[in-house]
Amino acid sequence: MTSNRRHHWTSARKLAPALLTTGALVLTTAACGGGDSGGGDGGPVTLRLSWWGNDVRQGLTAEAVALFEETHPDITVEQEYADWDSYYDRLTTQLASGDAPDVFATEIRRMGEFATRGALADLSSLVETESLDPEILATGEVEDTLYAIPTGANAFVIMANTTLIEEAGLELPDDTTWTWDDYREFSAQVTEAVGDGTYGTQLSWNDAYLNIYAAQRGESFYEDDQIGMSAETVADWFEYNNQLVESGATPDASLSAEIGNTSVDQSLIATGQGAFGMWWSNQLQAVTTGSGAEIEILRWPQDSGAVSGGQFLQPSMYWNIAESSDQKEAAAELVDFLINDPEAAAILGSDRGLPINSAVREQIAADLPETDQQSLAFIDELSDELADPPSVNPVGAGEIPDMLQRYGEEVNFGRLSPQEAAEAFIDEANSSLG
Numbered sequence: 001m002t003s004n005r006r007h008h009w010t011s012a013r014k015l016a017p018a019l020l021t022t023g024a025l026v027l028t029t030a031a032c033g034g035g036d037s038g039g040g041d042g043g044p045v046t047l048r049l050s051w052w053g054n055d056v057r058q059g060l061t062a063e064a065v066a067l068f069e070e071t072h073p074d075i076t077v078e079q080e081y082a083d084w085d086s087y088y089d090r091l092t093t094q095l096a097s098g099d100a101p102d103v104f105a106t107e108i109r110r111m112g113e114f115a116t117r118g119a120l121a122d123l124s125s126l127v128e129t130e131s132l133d134p135e136i137l138a139t140g141e142v143e144d145t146l147y148a149i150p151t152g153a154n155a156f157v158i159m160a161n162t163t164l165i166e167e168a169g170l171e172l173p174d175d176t177t178w179t180w181d182d183y184r185e186f187s188a189q190v191t192e193a194v195g196d197g198t199y200g201t202q203l204s205w206n207d208a209y210l211n212i213y214a215a216q217r218g219e220s221f222y223e224d225d226q227i228g229m230s231a232e233t234v235a236d237w238f239e240y241n242n243q244l245v246e247s248g249a250t251p252d253a254s255l256s257a258e259i260g261n262t263s264v265d266q267s268l269i270a271t272g273q274g275a276f277g278m279w280w281s282n283q284l285q286a287v288t289t290g291s292g293a294e295i296e297i298l299r300w301p302q303d304s305g306a307v308s309g310g311q312f313l314q315p316s317m318y319w320n321i322a323e324s325s326d327q328k329e330a331a332a333e334l335v336d337f338l339i340n341d342p343e344a345a346a347i348l349g350s351d352r353g354l355p356i357n358s359a360v361r362e363q364i365a366a367d368l369p370e371t372d373q374q375s376l377a378f379i380d381e382l383s384d385e386l387a388d389p390p391s392v393n394p395v396g397a398g399e400i401p402d403m404l405q406r407y408g409e410e411v412n413f414g415r416l417s418p419q420e421a422a423e424a425f426i427d428e429a430n431s432s433l434g
Contacts, residue, residue, distance in 0.1 A: 048102050048103070049079050049103045050079075050081065051317075052087035095114070095117075095119050102330075108139065110393075112392040113398070115142040119324075126332035131340065132150075151317050152282070152315070156212065158298040159298070160276055162294045164194065168193040179302065180302070184244055202269065203245070212311060214233050216302050218307040225394035226394075232422075235423075236418070238411045257412070264279055269287055271290060271291065272290075272291045282352065282354070285351075297374060309382075314390060319335045345361075350375055
């Protein structure tokens with residue numbers, strides 16, 4: 001871990017006064033938004049802003065946009081939002097038909113394919129980036145051009161319902177020493193102790209989970225726009241998930257398949273029916289609110305031979321500006337505001353990840369909700385253990401989680417061996433990537 005990473009993700013109490021002074025100056029400039037908030041002739045501008053999310057995100061975004069419109073009276077922002085399942089289909093259609101929103105959200109699996117199609121504007125000279133964490137910011141680059149500004153950063157983590165675990169008469173394991181066997185065995189104990197449709201954990205087919213598992217073995221998920229993991233590692237991962245099913249740590253194959261695509265709000269841990277869940281740190285609020293329980297963030301299990309813990313920070317998502325937009329300067333003011341303005345950051349919290357502007361993070365830390373403060377403290381604690389943020393994924397990476405789920409379920413239902421599933425997954429993935 002470089003000193004730069006530690007510097008940017010040190011807790012607010014430890015930030016150097018010189019950094020705070022510099023950051024405050026940058027924030028003052030950014031928050032003012034510039035004198036000309038209209039179009040090229042200074043007249044009124046209407047922007048379209050598109051993103052995905054639930055009703056909570058809609059409310060937070062609307063509040064931040066309203067504040068932007070107050071400080072930029074010549075700019076009106078029309079919001080378009082959809083759920084995750086339909087978002088990219090709509091966005092792809094809009095881009096293909098020449099009806100793209102001025103500003104829109106993407107995530108690391110899909111941003112690169114839009115950049116390589118010429119759909120995204122170069123943001124390097126449009127948006128203030130001086131105070132943004134350079135390593136996280138660099139994930140928005142494709143072929144050395146900055147096409148995307150991260151909305152924030154988060155980590156893929158284990159969440160534990162400590163209330164349920166205590167009710168089961170069990171003691172939460174030490175996440176600095178637990179192994180993958182410990183995770184499976186403890187989860188199975190919870191299922192047995194509680195019963196009544198409550199389980200130790202829930203299967204996840206998120207590629208970040210496999211990324212962490214592979215990194216602990218010294219392997220990279222992608223390499224040169226192809227799968228970088230060995231078939232042995234992928235097979236072991238499929239086998240481990242199958243063991244979770246067979247041991248009773250998770251629901252059986254049929255029920256696991258049924259709930260496999262549920263949102264975080266409908267997950268076992270968020271509905272009080274699971275002791276553990278694998279989710280992004282910015283989803284802690286949803287899990288805590290849904291469960292009504294005490295939720296603790298934990299490190300991932302790792303075996304004694306692991307070369308690292310495998311955890312990393314990743315942009316929660318990105319803001320992009322359409323290359324076809326006629327209002328790029330006004331669009332950049334909106335993006336700059338959402339990223340660099342401390343009042344906007346205080347409204348948005350960690351919904352789209354913790355702010356990657358270090359000075360903004362320091363200014364709002366004390367007023368963040370308890371769950372956001374917990375996420376920030378956890379990431380600070382892991383700062384020396386975190387791997388470098390991943391590069392933007394190759395074209396076609398958006399299909400990988402569905403592939404992992406499909407082949408994983410083939411193993412769970414006994415239709416493929418873990419090795420057969422791993423080899424088939426790698427072949428199919430490589431044929432669709434790049």
